[in-house]
Amino acid sequence: MTRFSKRSARSLLSSFALFLISVTLTIGCSNPASNMQTSTNPGSQAASPAAGQVRLGFSAWPGWFPWQVSQEKGIFQQNNVSVDLKWFDGYLESINTLTAGQIDANSQTLGDTVSSMTGGADQVIVLVNDNSTGNDKVIVRDGINSVADLKGKKVAAEEGTVDHFLLLQGLRKAGLSPKDIQFVPLETGKAAAAFVGGQVDAVAVFAPFTTQALKRSGSKELFSSKEFPGAISDHLVFTRKFVDANPDKVQAMVDSWFATIDFINANSDAAIAIMAKRAGVSVEDYKQYADGTKIFTIAENLKAFQPGNDMTSLSFAATEMSKFLTEVGLAKSAPDTSKLLDDRFVKAYAQKAQKA
Missing domain, CATH: 3.40.190.10 (Periplasmic binding protein-like II)
Structure with missing residues (x-):
């Protein structure tokens, strides 16, 4: 797609x-920050990981820059997960690298994930990062x-x-x-x-x-x-193979995301400086992006994973996107999206947060 x-x-x-x-x-939400070059060697950044590492891809989008904060502030380590965070100058390259199984997870949209499934990819959405506003x-x-x-x-x-x-x-x-x-x-x-x-x-x-x-x-x-509210949603997407083999690591990644958002909310100046540097823009320019990306809370994540009859429901949206791909000739048949969504990690985090 x-x-x-x-x-x-x-x-x-x-x-x-x-x-x-x-x-x-x-x-x-493709490609790089304005002062960066697009890589010409797809998958070149996807070297073999160290034992036990999660290989996570991300690219230039305000809803994904928090991953840089996760790395620089030791939040992955605090949640007992080792992460090989891979920056992709080209968003499309990151999608292809996940599809090829050369990384374990990627930051990508619902539409691109459904589109990858039409080509045979077996992927799982475990978290909503944001909506573009x-x-x-x-x-x-x-x-x-x-x-x-x-x-x-x-x-x-x-x-x-x-x-x-x-x-x-x-x-x-x-x-x-x-x-x-x-x-x-x-x-x-x-x-x-x-x-x-x-x-x-x-x-x-x-x-x-x-x-x-x-x-x-x-x-x-x-x-x-x-x-066009609700038109663009962004996600943490894993290969099903990795989720099945490493549910504890997937949980740690979801926990790390919400811990990172908590850190950003409590330390906005420090966090914005990190994200602006990764974006290749000034801090003042980066602050202008705040209202244009809606970072999802845990409550909004839980709601998005629930069945529904409009585009605020991920299951409904995925089904409609499958129909869309078929109707415009980009897929011979609609992919089965019934197993695309896995909300157990978001639910588990919500339960832990409630107890805390």
Whole structure:
């Protein structure tokens, strides 16, 4: 689901116009911080781990930078788990590395996880990190003041990622179609650079690339994921093989995540400094991301794992995403998502927290 062709994306709009407006299009929060280079050797960072280590992948997204805090503040060790934390300059590379079994866990979206399952991957979501509430944006040059003004303009985005689909949703809501713009498919970092360089009129990117894009004189946000609530969820995803063999380590990872969020809440200045450095942006720039990413509490995690009939329920969202993949021709048949979610680790943490 990460690499749609333009034809598939356009077909999506004609077949699923309303679906795009209301359904979770959790495709990917891809790629690196604005001053980093994309790796050209997929899986190169996935060397053999030390005995007993958990190999965890993450990439540039505000909802995943807390893992850097976990590492630097010894929170993994405090929870008795050894972690080989692997930074990926390219989000897509991290997905492929997990699918290949070269890491044990990854930070990725619901949509990309379901998409991986269509190719035969056996993966498990054990935690909700966050929802995007504005950190995915469509940014435009001076003189473009409405979505209608995008007609005939050059608009860049990484094809098939969440920001491409955010763009499509915005177009549809304004009564436009993909063929009304000149779509320029570029990797996210290159898309932001092309916009700053004046090569395109608009760009769809996620934080921290939003900071880079907004450096263009006269540029501004046209719309964001804030206008499409619940559209982008991000998760801690393990291979099923690892979960079955190491439930104690999975529990320790979930415990570490919530301990990290507690640390960030109690020590915001120190934590933000760590996350801003990993993001490659200033502390002040990083603080601007706060309202654009909703970090899930334990209560919100428990609720998300419950069955439901709207997109706030992960099981409902996964089923709808499976249908979506099939309808647009990206999967021959809908994958079985009945075993995708495993809430026992979140529940166990909640019980421990309640007793504490």
